[in-house]
Amino acid sequence: MSDLQPRLIRCFQAVFPELSESKAARASASGLTAWDSVATATLAAAVEEEFGIEFEAEEIERINSFQSCLDLLTARQSLQ
Amino acid sequence: MKLIEALQIANASHEGAPFHVLLACGFTPLHLETAVKAHLSLGLPTRSIKVRTGLYGDLAGTLEGTQERPDAALVVIEWGDLDPRLAWRSAGSVNEEVIADARARLSRIEKAIAVLAEKTPVVLSLPTLPLAPVLHTLGNELSHFESALWEMLYGLAASPRAAVLHPQTFRQENGHDLRTELMNGFPYSFAHADLLAAGLVRMVLPLAPQKGLITDLDETLWSGVLGDDGPEGISWDVDHKTQFHALYQNLLNMLAEAGVLLAVASKNDTGLVEKALARPDLVVKPHHLFPIEAHWFPKVKSVERILEAWNVGADSVVFVDDNPLELEQVKAAFPAMECVQFRKDDARLLLELRDRFGKREVRVEDRLRLAGLRAGQAVRQAAGSGSATLDTLLAGAEAKVTFRLGKQPPDPRALELINKTNQFNLNGVRYTESDWNAYLSDRATELMVVEYEDRFGKLGKIAALAGREQNESFEVEVWVMSCRAFSRRIEHQCLKLLLNRWESVRFRLERTERNHPMQNFLAEIAPGRLAIRRAEFSRCCPPLFHQVDCHQTEYASV
Numbered sequence: 001m002s003d004l005q006p007r008l009i010r011c012f013q014a015v016f017p018e019l020s021e022s023k024a025a026r027a028s029a030s031g032l033t034a035w036d037s038v039a040t041a042t043l044a045a046a047v048e049e050e051f052g053i054e055f056e057a058e059e060i061e062r063i064n065s066f067q068s069c070l071d072l073l074t075a076r077q078s079l080q
Numbered sequence: 081m082k083l084i085e086a087l088q089i090a091n092a093s094h095e096g097a098p099f100h101v102l103l104a105c106g107f108t109p110l111h112l113e114t115a116v117k118a119h120l121s122l123g124l125p126t127r128s129i130k131v132r133t134g135l136y137g138d139l140a141g142t143l144e145g146t147q148e149r150p151d152a153a154l155v156v157i158e159w160g161d162l163d164p165r166l167a168w169r170s171a172g173s174v175n176e177e178v179i180a181d182a183r184a185r186l187s188r189i190e191k192a193i194a195v196l197a198e199k200t201p202v203v204l205s206l207p208t209l210p211l212a213p214v215l216h217t218l219g220n221e222l223s224h225f226e227s228a229l230w231e232m233l234y235g236l237a238a239s240p241r242a243a244v245l246h247p248q249t250f251r252q253e254n255g256h257d258l259r260t261e262l263m264n265g266f267p268y269s270f271a272h273a274d275l276l277a278a279g280l281v282r283m284v285l286p287l288a289p290q291k292g293l294i295t296d297l298d299e300t301l302w303s304g305v306l307g308d309d310g311p312e313g314i315s316w317d318v319d320h321k322t323q324f325h326a327l328y329q330n331l332l333n334m335l336a337e338a339g340v341l342l343a344v345a346s347k348n349d350t351g352l353v354e355k356a357l358a359r360p361d362l363v364v365k366p367h368h369l370f371p372i373e374a375h376w377f378p379k380v381k382s383v384e385r386i387l388e389a390w391n392v393g394a395d396s397v398v399f400v401d402d403n404p405l406e407l408e409q410v411k412a413a414f415p416a417m418e419c420v421q422f423r424k425d426d427a428r429l430l431l432e433l434r435d436r437f438g439k440r441e442v443r444v445e446d447r448l449r450l451a452g453l454r455a456g457q458a459v460r461q462a463a464g465s466g467s468a469t470l471d472t473l474l475a476g477a478e479a480k481v482t483f484r485l486g487k488q489p490p491d492p493r494a495l496e497l498i499n500k501t502n503q504f505n506l507n508g509v510r511y512t513e514s515d516w517n518a519y520l521s522d523r524a525t526e527l528m529v530v531e532y533e534d535r536f537g538k539l540g541k542i543a544a545l546a547g548r549e550q551n552e553s554f555e556v557e558v559w560v561m562s563c564r565a566f567s568r569r570i571e572h573q574c575l576k577l578l579l580n581r582w583e584s585v586r587f588r589l590e591r592t593e594r595n596h597p598m599q600n601f602l603a604e605i606a607p608g609r610l611a612i613r614r615a616e617f618s619r620c621c622p623p624l625f626h627q628v629d630c631h632q633t634e635y636a637s638v
Binding site: 010015038060 | 083084087111114260264266270
């Protein structure tokens with residue numbers, strides 16, 4: 001978990017450059033006007049690249065906040 | 081480049097002047113937009129990159145609807161732009177109607193590109209992905225149907241309106257990402273988008289090609305060692321299985337005919353080299369090789385002498401040799417020079433060398449370059465011997481300077497000179513095509529392109545000068561002159577022309593690492609300041625012997 005979070009923050013900051021680390025860790029689609037469908041697709045691709053994984057389409061649909069993305073990654077990690 | 085890196089570069093804030101790009105494609109631009117923005121940001125670090133995209137599925141509409149004048153337009157065609165039934169996301173059954181529909185769509189796209197190309201540089205990419213599996217033929221068979229589509233696409237590419245990326249260069253095994261195409265309408269893997277973006281941007285911001293190639297002889301220009309094998313024992317032919325050297329020689333001919341300077345640096349017996357280069361079956365034409373430094377002095381010394389004869393910087397030259405030690409020594413002496421090891425039977429070597437010198441078109445000046453250099457040697461030697469000797473030589477040179485004044489029709493040679501000249505360059509400022517056009521479109525901007533010839537031969541268009549009148553003085557903002565034209569007092573003739581019209585001339589000089597010839601010239605004629613008045617120039621101008629021809633009536637007083 002401790003390794004996942006900073007790497008995920010890096011992904012969020014790449015897509016939403018205006019976010020500080022602390023704000024990135026609390027980011028959600030409902031709280032960010034810049035978070036649209038293009039941002040979701042970009043974020044998913046950035047996370048896939050950073051962690052060397054490939055999301056299922058339904059997993060990408062569930063990415064609507066930093067926490068939801070972190071949960072997906074944690075679940076993935078627990079399966080390995 | 082990785083996606084995260086591209087996002088960081090693309091999203092970094094830049095406060096420079098905007099550089100507007102139209103990215104026209106029929107799919108969701110997603111990562112291609114990011115990659116284009118990132119590569120442009122790297123190429124234009126002082127500019128703020130603004131990318132405009134169009135509507136999904138309507139490439140022709142995007143092109144037709146472009147009212148503004150972007151700094152560049154990137155047009156990326158994929159199969160769905162010919163007909164949605166050919167794209168993976170919207171694949172449907174195809175029949176002969178598709179051909180007719182594709183022809184109609186491409187015709188619209190071609191017309192729209194023609195209109196756009198009137199006002200901005202356009203770069204075109206043809207389909208880089210495989211067709212959706214809508215045809216019954218095997219994937220490794222080119223069907224009549226697909227042939228007909230490619231025929232239309234190549235017809236579009238043959239139009240001179242746009243620069244076209246070579247589609248074969250951009251086809252990658254893992255270029256297609258069907259998952260993102262189905263989910264988001266974006267068909268490329270990021271790696272593919274990055275490669276394509278880099279290619280598009282390189283066409284918009286082309287690197288200045290290298291100017292000269294210095295080649296070794298033994299085991300490079302030919303197979304064998306001249307000192308051991310003798311002029312008849314060296315080879316470059318099929319019988320000796322040394323044909324690769326003939327291919328290399330042939331490449332050198334092509335480069336020379338495109339204006340690349342070729343020279344020889346070889347530790348060898350001078351007499352033997354002369355005999356070898358006189359062999360009638362030699363592929364490279366010996367007159368392309370200038371100078372030939374073949375002796376037993378260190379190779380570094382030879383390279384130094386060649387650079388002096390060419391009057392170009394080491395960073396504009398590629399050195400080719402089979403000997404790693406020689407390469408290392410030359411690299412140590414000239415760190416900016418690209419040193420390439422000759423690799424026998426390696427096709428990539430020849431392709432890489434070609435690309436280091438690649439240019440879109442060959443101009444008259446390219447063909448005149450070598451003759452001009454040969455002729456210029458006498459002038460340079462005279463210049464080094466003192467002004468009296470130079471006066472004598474220039475007085476008998478029957479030199480003619482032609483000034484072409486005016487901005488229409490646009491002369492692409494001016495921009496080429498500005499973007500490739502380092503030494504006699506007022507400030508080293510480089511221009512994109514769109515920036516240059518915008519600068520010229522200012523009514524106040526005055527442009528002169530200078531041609532030169534003398535009894536030794538033509539040099540062609542060798543200088544460009546531009547600037548604007550300010551407070552009854554003329555401010556020179558752009559001034560470049562080819563190093564081939566040094567020591568002929570053409571720069572004095574340019575100033576004389578300006579000072580016939582304006583009482584004074586000011587120079588927007590920026591000192592660069594390379595523009596010492598310009599700095600020295602200005603220090604000589606206007607010591608301590610960046611301006612000169614007519615009377616001052618009259619006092620310091622050396623004798624000018626040129627016949628002057630001026631093509632614009634407003635300058636008829638010269």
